[in-house]
Amino acid sequence: MTTATANKVKAPKKGFKLDRQMIPTLAAVVIFILMIIMGQALFGTYIRLGFISSLFIDHAYLIILAVAMTLPILTGGIDLSVGAIVAITAVVGLKLANAGVPAFLVMIIMLLIGAVFGLLAGTLIEEFNMQPFIATLSTMFLARGLASIISTDSLTFPQGNDFSFISNVIKIIDNPKISNDLSFNVGVIIALVVVVFGYVFLHHTRTGRTIYAIGGSRSSAELMGLPVKRTQYIIYLTSATLAALASIVYTANIGSAKNTVGVGWELDAVASVVIGGTIITGGFGYVLGSVLGSLVRSILDPLTSDFGVPAEWTTIVIGLMILVFVVLQRAVMAVGGDKK
Amino acid sequence: MTDKNPIVVMKGITIEFPGVKALDGVDLTLYPGEVHALMGENGAGKSTMIKALTGVYKINAGSIMVDGKPQQFNGTLDAQNAGIATVYQEVNLCTNLSVGENVMLGHEKRGPFGIDWKKTHEAAKKYLAQMGLESIDPHTPLSSISIAMQQLVAIARAMVINAKVLILDEPTSSLDANEVRDLFAIMRKVRDSGVAILFVSHFLDQIYEITDRLTILRNGQFIKEVMTKDTPRDELIGMMIGKSAAELSQIGAKKARREITPGEKPIVDVKGLGKKGTINPVDVDIYKGEVVGFAGLLGSGRTELGRLLYGADKPDSGTYTLNGKKVNISDPYTALKNKIAYSTENRRDEGIIGDLTVRQNILIALQATRGMFKPIPKKEADAIVDKYMKELNVRPADPDRPVKNLSGGNQQKVLIGRWLATHPELLILDEPTRGIDIGAKAEIQQVVLDLASQGMGVVFISSELEEVVRLSDDIEVLKDRHKIAEIENDDTVSQATIVETIANTNVNTGKEA
Amino acid sequence: ACGSSNAGGSSDSGKKTVGFVAVGPEGGFRTANEKDIQKAFEDAGFDLTYSPTQNNDQQKQIQAFNKFVNDEVDAIILSSTEDSGWDDSLKKAAEAEIPVFTVDRNVDVKDAEAKKAIVAHIGPSNVWCGEQAAEFVNKNFPDGANGFILEGPAGLSVVKDRGTGWDNKVASNVKVLESQSANWSTDEAKTVTAGLLDKYKSDNPQFIFAQNDEMGLGAAQAVDAAGLKGKVKIITIDGTKNALQALVDGDLSYVIEYNPIFGKETAQAVKDYLDGKTVEKDIEIESKTFEAASAKEALDNNTRAY
C-alpha cells in the first residue's frame, strides 16, 4: 500500500546498533576516558588504583543521586529537593542512632522520611498543579528548614554503630602503598545496585516506559491511556527515597553529618544527568549516561586543583569544562545526525 | 441490529467550556457490530462528544452507560479498561519513542525480567502489518515518519486493546485512497467481530461506503439519529448545515486552464531545487494567477518540495528565481518578505500557536514581516481579523479565544486567514482542506480560485486527487521524492490520468516503465 | 600564586609537596588567610597544591583530601568546614604516613588510628573571640543593656563557637532581644538590623554583636539610617581593614581580631616536622582587640594584610 518501496527502513542488524539518542552518552564515555588519560599523562596519579577506588567510594552518593535525578528529568520535570532530603534524613538518622535506635530501624525511618517528602512533592505537583521545579523547591526549603530546626549540631555516629558495615573498606588488591590499593565498600555496591535498578526500571517496566512517554508529551501519554498521575507519584517518591538512600551511604561513609550537608548537591546531580546525555526537557536519556556524568563531574574538581588554577578561577574553569563538554556533545550529535 | 443490546448509551450530554456550550443535551447510542458516524460541521461538537465518552472531559449533565453499567470515566485509562479504544483527531503519540513502542505502550509483552522487547516488537510488527505498515521497522523513531503514517500507527495502537468499542475521530483525513481502502477493510473485519465502531469523517463518500447509522449534530445540539441507507445525501447535508443542500455554494466544473502568454515571466522559477535525502532536484515554475497542483502518494515528497519553496528547509542544490531576480530563500522570514507564504499540513506542531488568541494567530505572520517594533495599528488589525474571520467563516466568531480551543477545522481556517493576511504573491497550501467540513471545503476551494483570478500564484498540495484535478492549471506529479511528470491540466486529464502516470513511471529513468 | 604542575610525590626539583584542603575565597578573613598560607608555603620552598570547596561542602573537601593521600604528598594542610566526619580520611592518611596539619578549625576525631595522623593544629580561637565580645558589653554596660546578635548561617561551627564564647562570659543583666542570622552578609545584615530596630524601638537597644565584620558593617549602615549612630554600640569579629576604618570613623565600637595571618607559622611547623623536629601540638595564634585608638594606630602602621 504505501509507497514504502523507497523508504523502506533497513532492519537492524543483530547485536549492537548505534542509536542517535545514545550519541551524547557515548560522547560522555569517550570524554571521561580522555580526561583520565590526560590526568595520568600530566600528573601521573589518575590511573592509580587508589584514585579509582576513592572515585567510586567518595561518589557512591552522587551516583545514587544522579540515578534519582534521571527519573524526573526524563519527564521534563526536576527534583531540587534531593540535597535537602539528604540533610534531613541524615540529621534525623544520626539523632536516632545516638538515641540508641538500632541501625536497621534507623535506615528504614530515613528511607520513610525521604518517601514522605517525595509523596508531598508528588501531591503538590499532581493535585495542586504546581510545577515540579516549584514544588520540589518548596520541599527543598522545607526539608532544609526542618533539618536545622531539629539540630544544627555536627552529629557523629556513636562508636561501633551498625552503619559502619556500609563504609568498611574491602580491599581487593592490597598493596603496601595505600595509593595502589583497589578497594570498595558496601556503599559502592549499593550504588551499583541502584544503577541496575534504575536501568531495569526505566527499560524493562511499563512504568519506566511511561516515564519516557510523559517526557515525549504528557498530553499524548494521557490520551494514550497511560497511568500518568500514578507514574508521576512514583517518580517523585522514588527520587526522594533514593536521596534518602544516598544519605545513608554518605553519612555511613563519613560517620557524621549535620543540617548543612548536601547544599548544592541537586545541581551536581542535574549536571551529572545532563553531562550523561539526558535532555533536560525530557524524553531522551539513559540512566547509565547519568552514572558516567557523575563520574565526569567528580573528576573535574581534582583536575582543576592539579592544574593549579588560582582560587578565584576554579568555578569559572569548572563551568567552562562543563560548557566545553556540552558543546562537544552538541557537535558530536550534529555530526552524527547528519550521517544518519 | 436494534435487536441487540446497545453497548454505549449517552443521554442528554452537556459540556460547557468557559463561554461556550460545546454540547447541549446530546444523545448517542452505539450497538455492537455497527459502524456509527458522528456527523456535523466543524465545531459541531463531534470530538467533544468523543472526549466526553472517554473521560477526557467531565460532563456537566447527562448520563453515560457502557455495557449496561452507568460509568463516569476519570480519564482515558478508565475508558480503556472498560474496553473503549480511541484514536483522537489530532495524532497523539510520543515522537521521542519508536514506532513499535508507540503501538505497544502500556501493553508491552512481559517476560520474567520485565518487558520482553523481542516479543513486544514482534507483536508491534503484527499490528503494524494489519495496517499495511509491514515495511516499517518497529525500531524506527516515530518522529521520522510522516503525519499520515503516524495516523496509521495510532490506529494500529487502538487495535492492541481487545476493544468492544473502537472510536476513530477523522482517521482518514490525511490518508490517500489506497490507505482508506485498507482501513475500511480492517474496520469491516473488526465490525463483523461484534465491535461497535464510532467513526467521524467529512467525506460523504466514505460515510456512505462504511457506516450503518448516523448521529447528526449541529452547533452542539442533537439533531437526529438516522440509518445511513435511508438518508439521501441532500437531506444529510441539510441536517448538518441547517440549510438546504442547494444553498451550499458548489463549484462543480473544472477550472478553465489559465493560458500562459508567451514571454511572460513566472513569479517563481526554480531549477534543480533539491535536498539530499528528502527530495531530488526539481524544476518548477509558477505564474501569476496560476494554480499548480502537487500530486503524489504518501511520502512522495510533496510536502518536502513545498517546504523548500518556502525556505522552511534549506535546499542543498538549485537556483531560485523570483520575478526574474535570483534570490536566496533561506528561511520563512525571507520567504514572507518576498511574498511567499506556506500553510503547513502539520497544523498542531508547525501551524497554530495554541495559547495565543485567534486574533494573534491571524496577525502574527503579517506582524513578523513588518518587524517586532512596528506594531500593526489597532484599527488595521481589527479590520484584518474581522475580514478573514468573516470570509472564512471561523466559528465561534470570537477573536479573543485561544486558538487551541477551536475545533480542528476552524483552526485550519484561522491558519489560512493568517497567510492571506500577508497578501502573498505565491501561496503554498499543504493539505488546506484536511479535516474541513463539506461546506467549508467548498468555501476554501472557492477562495483558492478567487485568489488565483486576482493574480495570486497558488501551489495546491492535497491527497485528494479530485480536488487537485479540479482546481489546478498544471499538475506536478511526484513519486518517491522525484518529480516524474508535469501535466497540463486540460479537459482530457482526470484522476485516472494521474494514477496511471504514477503507476507507470519508473522513478530512476523518468520514463514510462 | 599557588599550585604546581606536579602533585605526585616529591617533585623533580626535590621540593616537598603539600596538599592544601581549603574552603575557597569568600572575601574578608578567608581570602586573607588562604592567600597568606599559599604565599608562606611558596616562600618556604614547598610545592603547594590548593583545593577549594564550594558552598562549604565538606564532601568536596573529603574528596580532595583522599586525592592528596593517593597523590602521596608529603603533608596535608586541612582547613575544614566541619569539625567531624574526618575519621576515615585521616585513617587513610595515617596508613600512608602523611602528616596532617589542621588550620583555623580543629577537627574532632574519635578513632585512635586517625588521631595519629594529625600533627598539629594552628589557628586562633573562636570561643575566645566570643568571650571578648561579651566582656566588652559587660564592661560598657555595667547596669545591663538590651541588644541583638547577628549570626552566621545556622549550623556552622564557627557560629556556634563564637556564640558559646559569648554565652560563657556575658553578664546576666545583659539581655539579647533577638538573635537573627544574616548569613555573613553585609547587605542582609542591613535589612535584618533595620527590621530589628523597627521592631524593638521601645526596648532601646544599645548594642549589636555581629559575628563577623561584614555583618557589623551592614548593621552600622542600618543604625546610621535610623539616626542611632553612636547610640548603639556595634561589636564585630575578624578585624579586616574596612572594619578598623569603620571603627576609627565611629561606625563600629569594638573589633575583635580573628587573626588569619598564620601562614608562616604553619609553614614552619610543616618544615620542622618533615625535618624530624618536634612540633607543638596546639599552636594558638594570638589575636588582638581594637578600639578606635588602637585601630587608627594599626591602620597608620599600614602593616595589615587584609
Next chain:
Amino acid sequence: MAEKAKAEGNNFVKKLLSSNLTWSIVAFILLVIICTIFQHDFLALSWNSNTGGLAGPLITMLQESARYLMIATGMTLVISTAGIDLSVGSVMAVAGAAAMQTLSNGMNVWLSILIALAVGLAIGCVNGALVSFLGLQPFITTLIMMLAGRGMAKVITSGENTDASAVAGNEPLKWFANGFILGIPANFVIAVIIVILVGLLCRKTAMGMMIEAVGINQEASRMTGIKPKKILFLVYAISGFLAAIAGLFATASVMRVDVVKTGQDLEMYAILAVVIGGTSLLGGKFSLAGSAVGAVIIAMIRKTIITLGVNAEATPAFFAVVVIVICVMQAPKIHNLSANMKRKRALKAQAKAVAA
C-alpha cells in the same frame, strides 16, 4: 435586566477568583496582617529627616523588593520562552563587583555604573548566544554561567569583598539604593519605572506576543517568519541587563560587594516570584504585573520572617510553608471545589434517576 447584571457580576467574581493576581494580592495582605498583629506599628510610617524619606517596616520592605523586581522581570521574559535563567544571582554579584572595584580604583561613579551594566548585558548576551545560536539547553547553560559568574566576581575583586563606602564621589550610586524620591525609596521607584517600561516595550510593540509565540511553539513561530533565535538572544540579554541593575541595588545599598553572598539564591526567588505571578514554567503567556506582585511578596515574606523573629534555623521551612500555601491557594482545584461538588451531586442524582 437585573438577572443579567447578576450573571455578569457572577462572572466577574469567577474571573477574579480564578486570577493568580487576586490570590497573590490576598497573600500579600495576609502577610501584612500577620505582621501587624505581631508588631502593632508595622504599618506606621514616619518621616526620617536623616535620610530625607519615609521610614518604617514597609519602606525597608519596598527598598529590598527593588532588586527582586528587576530579576523577576527579566526572568519572566526568559521563562515565557520556555527557558530559565539561573545565572541572575551570579550576574548581580559580577555587576556589583565591577562597580565596587572600579569605584574603589578611583573611577568616575557614572562610568562604574555603566561598566557594571555593560558587564551584566555582556553575560546575558553570552547566555543568549549559547542558548539560541548553539542551541544549548537553557537550564544547563545558565547553570554553568551561575558557577562561572561567581568566579568572575571573585576574579574582579581578587577574592575580596571590595568596599567602596568610603570612596569620595560615590553618592549617586549610594543614592540609587538608599535615596528617596518624594519620600519613597528611589530604588523602588526606579524599579517600578523599569518594569513599566519593559511592560510597554512588550505590549505596545509586538515583542511580547513574539516572545510568547516562541515559548508556546518554537517551530510554528519560525514558520510565521519570526526569528526564534533572535528572540531568545534578546530575552537573555535583557535578563542579564536587569540582573546587573539588581546587582547595583544590592551592592550600593551597603556600597560593598560580597563575592559569595551578593545575589546568592536569588535566582530561586526570582523564579518563585514569576510562578506566583502566574507565568508557567513551561513557557507561553506571561504577566509582568503578576511577577512584580510576586517579587514584592518575596520581599514581604522575608520581612515577615524578620518581624516574627522566626529562628534562623526555621526560616527556610517558614518560607517553604508560605510558598506552598500561596501556590495551593492558586490551584484551580481549590477554586473549582464548590462548583465540582455541585456538579458531582447533580450527576449522582441524575444517575440515580436513570437507574430507577
